[in-house]
Amino acid sequence: MHWRWPQRANRRKETSAVQIILTLFHYALGALSASLFFEEDIKNTGDIPILLPLGYIVWSSPFFLISGSMAISAQKKPTRYKLTSTIVMSIFSGCFSAFGSIILCFACFSYAAEMKEYVWSQLAGGMLLQYLLFSSVTELIVVSIIVSWIVQALHHPASKEETLTAGDSEVQS
Template structure:
C-alpha cells in the first residue's frame, strides 16, 4: 500500500478497493463524512397530522362526555363515581391532547427532536388509553349491576333514564379509548422507524497536511 500527502491538502490512500480523499482541515476539526435525514421522511408516511387531529378530537370528546357524567345526578347510582375517582377523564384527556398536538407539530416541522417527542408522548398515550379501556370496562360492569338499585328509587323512570345515559356515555368513552390506542400505536410505530431504526452520521477528525507523514515508495 502506498500513501502520500498531496500539495492540494488532501490525504489519499491507495488500497486495493479504490481511493478515498478527505478535505483539508486543521487538527481536531471535525469533518462530517456522512449524514442523512432522509429517514425522517418515514415518519411522514404515517400521516401524523391527520392522526394528531383525530387525537385532539378524541381528547375534546373525552372531556365533554366526562363533564356530562359529572352533571348527571348520581345520588342514586352507587357505582357511577368510579370513573371520576380514577381521574381518567382529566389525565386521559391531557395525554391525548398533548400527543395529538406534538404529532401535528412534528409534521409541520420535521426535526429529530420533534419526532422523538411525538414518539415518546404517543407511547405514553397508548399506555393511558390501555388503562382507560380497563377502567371503562370495570365501570360498565359496575353500572350494569347498579340497575337493580333503581327498583327502590322514586321516581323509578328517572333513575333508569339517568343510568341509561351513563351507560351510553361509558360505551362511547370505551370506543374512543380503543381508537386512541390504535392511533397512538400507529404514530409510535412510524416514529420508531424514523428514529430508532435510522442510520446515524459519522464524523471524522482529520489532521492538517503538515502533520501527515510522507511515505515514499
C-alpha cells in the first residue's frame, strides 16, 4: 500500500532539511555556550544551573537529527512502518523541544535579571541562550508541521491504479 504526501513535495523536503539544519545550528550554539560558560566559570543562568540547559542541548540534538533523517527517508519511499516511526520520533523531538523551550525561557529571563554589570561574557551568554530558545521553538514548529503532513498521508486514500510516491505534487480529491 502506498501513501501520498499532501501539498507540494518541495516544501516537505525543505522542511525536513530545515529540521536537520536546525539540529546542527542548535548543537553548534550549545557547543559555543558550553565553551563560554565553562571558560568564564559561570555556574548558573539565574535560577537554573547551567548544566540543565547544556544537558538539554546534548540530549535533544540526536533526537532532532534522527527525526529529520527519518522524515527524509519516509519521503523517499513511504511505507506504513517508516511513517509511523517518523511520527514516534517526531513526537519525542516535539516533547524535547517543548521541555527545552520551557527551560531556556526560564534561563533567559532569570539570567538577564541577575546581570548587574555589562560584562561581554554575560551578554554573550544571554544572547546564546536566546538563540537556543529560538531554535527550540522553531524545532517544535517544524516537528508539528511534519507530523501533520504524515498524519494526512496516513489517512489519505491510496490510489489503486497508479503507484504513488512522496514526490507527487498533486493531492487526490
